[in-house]
Amino acid sequence: MISVTGVSHDLGGRxxxxxxxxxxxxxxxxxxxxxNGAGKSTLLSLIARLARHCAGRIMVDELEVGVCASNTLxxxxxxxxxxxxxxxxLTIEELVAFGRYPHHLxxxxxxxxxxxxxxxxxxxxxxxxQRTLDTVSGGQRQRALLAMIFAQDTDYMLLDEPLNNxxxxxxxxxxxxxxxxxxxxxxxxxxxxxxINYACxxxxxxxxMKGGRIGPQxxxxxxxDGRLMHEIFGTDxxxxxIGGRTFVAV
Amino acid sequence: MPxxxxxxxxxxxxASAVAYMTIGARGNWGFVLEFRxxxxxxxxxxxxxxxxxxxxxxxxxxxxxxTPSIMGFDELFVLIVAMGxxxxxxxxxxxxxxxxQFVVSLVLMTGASLLLFGTLLLxxxxxxMRMILTGLVLTVLFRSLRTLxxxxxxxxxxxxxxxxxxxxxxxxxTGLLAIAAATIGAALIGAWAMRHRLDVLSLGRExxxxxxxxxxxxxxxxxxLIGVLVSxxxxxxxxxxxxxxxxxxxxxxxTPTGRHAVLLVSAALIxxxxxxxxxxxxxxxxxxxxxxxxxxxLAGGVLFLVLVMKGLKR
Numbered sequence: 001m002i003s004v005t006g007v008s009h010d011l012g013g014r015x016x017x018x019x020x021x022x023x024x025x026x027x028x029x030x031x032x033x034x035x036n037g038a039g040k041s042t043l044l045s046l047i048a049r050l051a052r053h054c055a056g057r058i059m060v061d062e063l064e065v066g067v068c069a070s071n072t073l074x075x076x077x078x079x080x081x082x083x084x085x086x087x088x089x090l091t092i093e094e095l096v097a098f099g100r101y102p103h104h105l106x107x108x109x110x111x112x113x114x115x116x117x118x119x120x121x122x123x124x125x126x127x128x129x130q131r132t133l134d135t136v137s138g139g140q141r142q143r144a145l146l147a148m149i150f151a152q153d154t155d156y157m158l159l160d161e162p163l164n165n166x167x168x169x170x171x172x173x174x175x176x177x178x179x180x181x182x183x184x185x186x187x188x189x190x191x192x193x194x195x196i197n198y199a200c201x202x203x204x205x206x207x208x209m210k211g212g213r214i215g216p217q218x219x220x221x222x223x224x225d226g227r228l229m230h231e232i233f234g235t236d237x238x239x240x241x242i243g244g245r246t247f248v249a250v
Numbered sequence: 251m252p253x254x255x256x257x258x259x260x261x262x263x264x265a266s267a268v269a270y271m272t273i274g275a276r277g278n279w280g281f282v283l284e285f286r287x288x289x290x291x292x293x294x295x296x297x298x299x300x301x302x303x304x305x306x307x308x309x310x311x312x313x314x315x316x317t318p319s320i321m322g323f324d325e326l327f328v329l330i331v332a333m334g335x336x337x338x339x340x341x342x343x344x345x346x347x348x349x350x351q352f353v354v355s356l357v358l359m360t361g362a363s364l365l366l367f368g369t370l371l372l373x374x375x376x377x378x379m380r381m382i383l384t385g386l387v388l389t390v391l392f393r394s395l396r397t398l399x400x401x402x403x404x405x406x407x408x409x410x411x412x413x414x415x416x417x418x419x420x421x422x423x424t425g426l427l428a429i430a431a432a433t434i435g436a437a438l439i440g441a442w443a444m445r446h447r448l449d450v451l452s453l454g455r456e457x458x459x460x461x462x463x464x465x466x467x468x469x470x471x472x473x474x475l476i477g478v479l480v481s482x483x484x485x486x487x488x489x490x491x492x493x494x495x496x497x498x499x500x501x502x503x504x505t506p507t508g509r510h511a512v513l514l515v516s517a518a519l520i521x522x523x524x525x526x527x528x529x530x531x532x533x534x535x536x537x538x539x540x541x542x543x544x545x546x547x548l549a550g551g552v553l554f555l556v557l558v559m560k561g562l563k564r
Contacts, residue, residue, distance in 0.1 A: 050456050074462025081456045090508045098453065102462040106446025152461075 001026050002047060002156065002190070007056030009042060016042050017212045020056065024207075026155075029182045029189045031203035033196055035233050038209040040192045041082055044158050047190075048079035060156060074102035077156040078149040082164070082192075088134035092125055092144045095133060099151030119151040122177070138165035146174065150181075157181070159191045163198065175202040200224055200246040208232045220246040252505050252512045259504070259519040266527030267294075273534040292427055293525045296483045296490075299434050301501070301521035302441050303479040304494030305514055306472045309452045310371060313378055314502065315557045317494040321381070322388035323363060323480040324489035329392045329399075330358050331485075332411045336399045349429060352485060356433070360477035364470060371469055382558070413488075430482045437478045444471065445510040452508060490543070492550020497521040499553055 002024040009017040017039045024030050032040045046053045049065050058065040060077050078099075086095065096119050100112040120126050123143045133141055142165050149157055159178075163171045179202050181187040193199045199206050200220035208215035208223075210232050216223060224246050229237045238249045270290055275282045304317045318324070334351055370384060400411050441448075450463045451472075458465050483490070501517035528542045 045456075048460065050459055069462075070459065070464055071462035074460065079456075079460050081460075086453055086457055087508055089506060094508060098450065098457075098461060101446075101450055106449070149460075 001059075001061065002188070003059045004043070004047070005057045005059075007043075007046065007053050007058060009039075009046060009051070009054050011042070015212060017046075020212075020214055022207065022214055024188065024190055025205060026188050027182055027186045028204040029178055029191065029202060030205045030207060031199035032190065032192045032207050032209060033194075033199050033232075034209035034215070039212040040209050041160050043209070044079065044160050044190065044192055045081070048077060048158050049073065050079065050081065071102055071105075074152070074154075076154055077158065078152040078154040079158040080145055080149050080160060080162055082160040086133065086145070089132055091130050091132050092136065092140075092147075093120065093129040095144050096120055096125070096147045096151050099148040099153075102152060115151050115153060119147040122150065123147040139167065139170050142166055143170070143174075155186075156188045156190070159189065161192050161194060163193065163195065171198065178202065196224065196248045197250075200248070224248065252507055252509075252516075255505050256512065256515055256519070259516060259523070263519050263523045263526070266523050266530060270526050270530035270534075273530055288427060290526060291431070292486055293529060294522050295427075295430055295434050296487050297497075297521035297525040298438065298518040299479040299483040300490060300494045301497050301517035302438060302514060303476045303483070304498045305501075305510070305517050306441060306448070306476050306479075308498065309448050309510070310469045310472045311381065312452060312454060313381075314499065315378065315495075315554070316381055316385065317492075317498070318476050318480050319489065319491050319494055320389075320554070321367065321385035322392055323367075323476065324484040325389050325392035325396070326362060326366075327355065327359050327481050327484040328411075328489060329396045330355050330362070332396045332399045335407050335411055336403060352426060352429065355485070356478065356481045359481040360474055363477035363480075364473050367473055368470055371473070372466060426485060430486055433478060433482050437475045437482075440471075440475050441514065444468070444475075445514065448472070448510040449508060452510075491547050492554060493521070493524070493546050495554055495557075496546060496550035497524055499557070500524075 002022075004020050004022040004024075007017060007020040008015065020043060022043075032044070034040055042051075045051050047058055047060070047065060049070065052066060060073065063073055063076060065073065093116065097108065097112075097116045099119065100108055100115060104112050120129055123146060125140075125144060125147055128136055128140060128144075133144065136144070142162060146159075146162060149159075157178075162174065166174060175198055178189045178191065182189050182204070191203070193203075204219065205217065206220060206223055207217040208228070215232050216228065221241070221244075225239050226236070229235060229239060229248065240247045240249060267290060270293075271283065271286050275286070300319075303323075304319075307316065307318050307321070308314055331351075334355060338351075366388075370381070396411070400408055403411065447463055447468055450458050450461050451465065451468050453461075455465050458468070497520045498517050500520050501513060504520065505512050505516040507513055524546070525542070528545065532540060532542050532545070
């Protein structure tokens with residue numbers, strides 16, 4: 001379980017997170033939703049120690065973020081940041097292989113190579129394995145980055161808007177894959193999503209954020225309704241429930 | 251594939267070393283080999299120090315345009331030497347050949363470069379244009395300060411500083427060779443031990459943190475090594491402007507890879523071949539009509555402009 005207690009954060013003197021209290025359940029897909037500037041990405045990057053939080057405490061199971069060794073955390077938790085400007089001349093296989101670095105520190109063994117092969121196959125990257133990142137499409141690049149995070153083989157995966165650059169087919173298969181990772185492999189997935197419909201369809205748990213504070217949370221069916229859309233997003237979108245599923249009309 | 255290319259590069263290097271040792275050699279072979287051998291060793295040390303420091307710098311700044319020389323590292327070293335002469339006067343015939351002076355300059359240099367460039371590089375997101383401008387300003391600043399100091403020196407001391415402020419591949423301070431070799435050797439071992447971490451650091455700050463690498467520590471360690479390597483190379487031959495950029499760009503073209511185990515070796519071989527082969531050609535065949543620095547700076551300067559223009563377009 002990831003537990004965040006009393007976390008506040010400033011960016012350039014401006015408070016972006018206020019006294020956050022949050023518990024993210026283990027083995028589930030948790031979606032973070034909210035308007036632009038709500039602090040979702042900031043919260044995610046604090047949990048992944050990309051920035052040092054100003055106040056409060058973040059625990060990933062028994063590991064305290066910022067206190068435990070960075071390498072230890074890298075074997076427990078992985079993050080895919082929003083815009084990863086990553087070495088364009090690497091081949092996809094080389095990039096995915098980097099996911100194993102926290103485990104082997106530069107000397108990959110047989111097990112590491114198997115994990116890389118597994119990730120390449122799972123993300124359907126085998127035919128692209130020897131292509132360099134600057135010669136593949138945005139969606140393929142995104143899949144390669146996800147495969148790297150997957151190969152890192154961590155209990156927790158944090159994804160910051162991974163559906164950017166992906167078309168509907170790729171988005172659906174990625175979300176289905178994340179759901180499978182949670183259900184079958186017991187991985188915990190925390191994902192920042194822009195499109196609420198994807199959150200409703202695939203997340204087990206939805207956390208809303210607004211203005212640097214945590215809003216209501218729950219599952220799609222009980223949480224998402226017209227009032228929530230108005231309160232959190234400030235728009236009067238109509239919410240439909242069809243066949244036990246929730247849809248926000250856009 | 252990289253293995254074969256590295257072998258070809260090694261063969262080229264050996265060929266240029268043999269050419270440097272033998273072309274136009276007359277008289278007592280024992281003397282020739284010893285005399286030229288010391289210069290050859292010095293050239294190789296400088297070459298490897300410059301290529302390695304450039305690779306390290308480009309990795310921690312994640313770009314292929316900036317080099318320690320362009321950021322003003324070697325001008326900083328010359329300034330420190332000039333300050334030494336100014337404050338303590340001349341302790342020896344050639345100040346830079348004195349061990350104590352050398353070690354003091356080395357320590358001052360690594361300290362100053364950690365402070366100055368550490369604060370610059372550990373900001374949240376240093377962007378390329380600002381880095382280039384900062385480098386330009388720092389280079390001019392260090393040079394002006396040195397000129398100011400030099401104006402206040404007496405003519406003998408002046409000539410010492412003057413000699414150390416220009417690149418000179420044909421007359422090398424071989425008196426420093428032993429200590430230089432030891433220092434550069436230690437720094438190279440340090441760089442080689444970092445090679446896997448450098449691979450990770452070159453992915454960028456966020457990806458490196460995600461993989462459990464301490465970016466701050468890695469950056470400072472690399473800066474420390476760069477400070478040492480640049481100091482020694484500059485003490486031996488003076489500031490070298492575009493050599494590092496030139497040879498590392500060629501290395502990227504010849505062995506395109508993200509692995510520092512390959513890149514460090516390939517850049518070192520290309521750098522040594524360029525210096526030794528170029529020096530053999532210009533010194534022995536063309537009889538010193540053009541100094542090697544002019545050729546390297548011309549080619550490297552053009553390359554720098556092309557890279558900057560390409561970087562701006564993107």
